[in-house]
Structure formats: structure tokens, C-alpha cells
Amino acid sequence: MFMLFSKMFIPTMRETPSDAEAASHKLMLRAGYVRQLASGLYIFLPLGWRVLNRINKILKEEMEAIGAQEISMPILHPAEIWQKTGRWYEIKDEMFRLKDRTDRDMCLGMTHEEIMTWLASREIRSYRHLPQIWYQIQTKLRDEARPKSGVLRTREFIMKDSYSFDMDDRGLEKNYNLHAKAYHKIFERCGLVFYQVESDPGMMGGATAHEFMAPSPAGEDDIILCNQCGYTANIEVAHSIPPPIKHPDWQYEEVHTPQKKTVKEVSDFLNIRPYYFIKSLLFIADKEPVLALVRGDQEFHEKKLLKIIGNFRQATKDEVNSTLGVDPGFIGPMGHKIRILGDLSLTEGSYVTGANKPDYHIKGIMPNVHFSAEWHDLHVAKEGEQCPKCNTLIKAEKAIEIGNIFKLGTKYSMPLNAVFLDKGGQERHIIMGSYGIGPARIAAAAIEQNYDKDGIIWPKNIAPFDVEIIPLSVNDEKTIEVLEMLYENLAERGFEVIIDDRDERPGVKFKDADLIGVPVQVILGEKSLKDDQIEIKSRRTKETKKVPVKNAVEETIAFFKELQ
């Protein structure tokens, strides 16, 4: 297969549109892959669509390889099904809602757990029908609060989503692991650097979830990594052991700290390091006040507390006063009757904390001596702390979420009554899993991880073309002769080739070729052709190899095969 540059719609730009920030966003615009229609809505131009299709082809191959069957679901859904699972009410502005002409409530699909489960509930009757894996590559719509970074976060996007249906947890475990393995193959084939990390199942429900993360400064997520034992987790669930500290032999005493409220202020004032402090934060959970404690050098982790006590909010200044009898800034954990939760790093030692009276702090307070608390992990893990599994120093990185896998259990099969009869004739709920991948995010992540000042450097399996042939002169007879020989042979051998047949100056063609990022460039110049040679150039390294015309096809293929 070959295409002519002059006939294709590839609107490259010399300058970067001013509202692009992320490298992938800038380059996809400049190189003519996408155009923006409105906030969070993107048009994929021929090159961009080719890339997505190549990614989708890989997705399909790996899904079929684990026995998944492709289907296609509507993106317009009746409200009732979403009402049955409760998500119609739980999800707020992020769901696009509308009514049909008969005033029936409808919504646009943000994901397809409900509809897939609905189908299973109607069609699956017996254990003999299980297990099943159904998948689709389908448009999703979410009215994102903040679309950003080009195609990384959009309101309409394509997603590969698959769903597994099993009779029991063992079956789910198997399908979950099959998906994890398939995902590893997919992201490897797409040429990405990635990690599988522990993640928060969130509103998807279920106990276990992992995310696949492509490290990149453009990413929205923070992940924690341990190079030693391989522990990886999203910061939302990551554990860590803060650096241990040596505790001084303080006497329990009040110290005067006029107007000093924050840890930093008191720390500077008393000349005591922040990690010797206990930070006390008051929250209101279902009307019950809860005091949360973290070490002074630690950041309090809201989601971790949420999982323990359920919904809560920060207490107002007045509530702090009426509950604890003191203004924020001078709170200490001693002498209160309310529920107290403390971070695990505080279980022993001697600390500084608020004295529960204005302008005073307590030095020498000891957990489990001067106060008691329920101990939980309540802090945000950060770089420089220790791995919870092997004590090695951990690293933090930003990453793009390119895929996720969830064990759903019966979260959807219960409300939608998706049941089957087991061997014993017993009616049981289907055990489900759901698994997503965002192809556009793969493309963007691939660019974020592979570009230079001149443009995109595609991993070879997802590039829009394998080879770009650049005849420097389109009026030279010998050039045309070699060109035809080359592309016909390459196309015959299954390569996808683009030919820059435009009557442009060489500089323009080189610039565009680098910008577009096809991994192999074959340059046909009159000078080299005089010696019966052509040039094969790597987009990534810019290294050029001259080879005789008679070996051009084989050499080009060999060159391509050696690339990543």
C-alpha cells in the first residue's frame, strides 16, 4: 500500500497554535494529525486516523487472542438501566443527558457496564454459557469538567472496553490475569514505556483494580515506584514509610508560640524540624467530628480517610472552636472525646503539637501515652520515602493512564439481575470484570515519550506509515524510475509507504518528514543516484545509510526490522 503526499490531506503548520501546551498536543496539530472542533472535541485527520486504526488493530488482535469477542453497543442509552445501578443519580454533571421526543430520559454512554450487563442478564441463563468476554471499540462521551492536553482528556473519545462474565471468583481471577497479560503485550507492541500499578477501584466498585501508566511529564496521575521490589501504585492508594526519625528526650511541657499557627511557622519559631510535629485536622463526617493526625512533614491524604470514615468535609473555624475549644492552629489530640485517627508514622516517639489553647504548643507529647488514636495510613506517599514492602527508597513519577482493569464482582449483575443457574440448579449472580484502553491516549503517550525538536518519532508499529520515500526531484527521470521500483516492491512486501511527490524544495520535504515522524525515510537524490545509491535514514537517530539501488528494497526492509 502506498499513498502520495500530494494527494493526502496533511495540513502541516510551521508555527504552533497558541493554545497547545503538551508536546503531543502541539505536534499532533503541527504535523496535521488532528484539529480541534471545540473544547474537548477533536477531529482526527487522515494521518491521525491511520495511527488510531493501527492501534485498534493491535487491540483487536490481542483481545481476540484471549478469546474476547467484538460486538458494538449503542452510545445512546435509556435512563432506566443507569437508574437501576444508581449511577444515574451518583454521577452528576459528567453525564450527558437528554430526552427523546416522547420525553423519555436518555443519556450518552460514558462507559458500558450497564448495557453489557443488561445484555448478559437477558441472554445468559446457564453456567454452560459462561465464561464470556465481550469487547468493543466504541465512542464514549463524558462532559469533562476540564478537557485538556489535546487528545489526552476529551469529552468524546474512543475506548476499547471489554467485560468478562464468570460463574465464580476463580473465573474472574483468570480473566483478569488474561487481560493484564494482553495489556502488557499491547503496550509493548505500541512501543510504550509503561507500568502496571495498583489503583483505586473508585466508583467502579469492586476490590481490585490496576492501571497501566505511561510515564510522562504530561501525565495527570502521580505514581509511586520501587525499583528494588517492583512495588508500583497510584498515589491515590500508594503506601510508604516516611523516613524514620530520632526522637529527643523531651519533657512534656507547654511552650509559648504567639501567633504561630502553621507547622512551618512554629517549626521556624521553635527551631524544631517539621517532622517532629503532629498536624491535627478536624473533619465532619455525617455530623460526627473526626480528628485526623499526620506527621508535620507529611501531606494528609483525603481519599485514604474517605475509605475509612466515608464522606466528610473540612470543619469550619466555628466548628473547630465549638468542638475542640480552640482555634485552628493550636489543636492538639489530647483530652478530646471525639474519634481520632492517626497516621501510622506517629505510633511512637515524642512530638510537638497544639496545646488546645491559643498561642501555646505542647512539646514532648507521646502517642499512646498522652492520647490514643486508631492508627491508619493517612499520608500521601512521596519520593524519598521508603517502600512499604522492601524499605528501599521509592520514586515518584507523573504518568498518563493508558488502560485500566477492574474486578467488578456482582456490582452490576446484582442490580440488573444478571444471573445464571449453576450445576446444582442454584441461581447465582454473574461475576464480572471490566477492562479499558484509550487508543488516543496511547497515541499521545507514544508522542510524549518519543519526540525531538523536529517532530514526532513514532514507534514503528503505530506509525501512520512504515516508510516515507522522499524523491528530492520529481522531474528527474532516474529518480522516478527508482522511486517506482521501490514503492512497488515495498508495497508488495506488505509495507505501508508514503511518497512525498510534491514539487517542493528538499528542505520543505525534510522538515515535514521529520515533523510527521514516519520511522524510516528513504531519500532519492540525484547526486547519490549518479553513483546508483539511495539513502536510508532513521527518523529517530537521523543516521543515514547509503546503499546500492539494486539492494534498496532488501536494505530498507532490514533497516525497518531493526527499529523499535
Place this chain on the structure above:
RNA sequence: CGGGGCGUGGCUCAGCUUGGUAGAGCGUUCGGUUCGGGACCGAAAGGUCGGAGGUUCAAAUCCUCUCGCCCCGACCA
């Protein structure tokens, strides 16, 4: 939703403070010279200055409202 920024030919931007003929570079079209890393010369087309209202003899410029887009945060099924 909170905070910040920006809307002027297709793209990047100047002009706005201090109201008075709407500009530049790139791109596009035509002609010519060029031709191995975004060439050069000449000519031309192309703009309701995001929109509405107001102030004024006069508004891209000042005021009010509004819409859109980007960034930070919150949110993210």
C-alpha cells in the same frame, strides 16, 4: 465550580496604556529566478478587530454584559 490568561486575515503576533485611515511575518494565488534542511524578487487576494449594548463628533482601543478557548486547582465512573 474557584483562580489566572487570551480572543485582531488561514497561523504566530503588534496596535489598546494616551480613542481619529487596521498593521507585520509566515501561509495562499499569479509571474520570474532558484532547488540536499521550511529560498529570493515582484504583484495580488484575504479582516463583521469573538458577540451585544453603552459612552463619544468618532471605539480594535474606554465602560457594562455575554460567548468561546487555554492554563492552575477541585473533579475524573
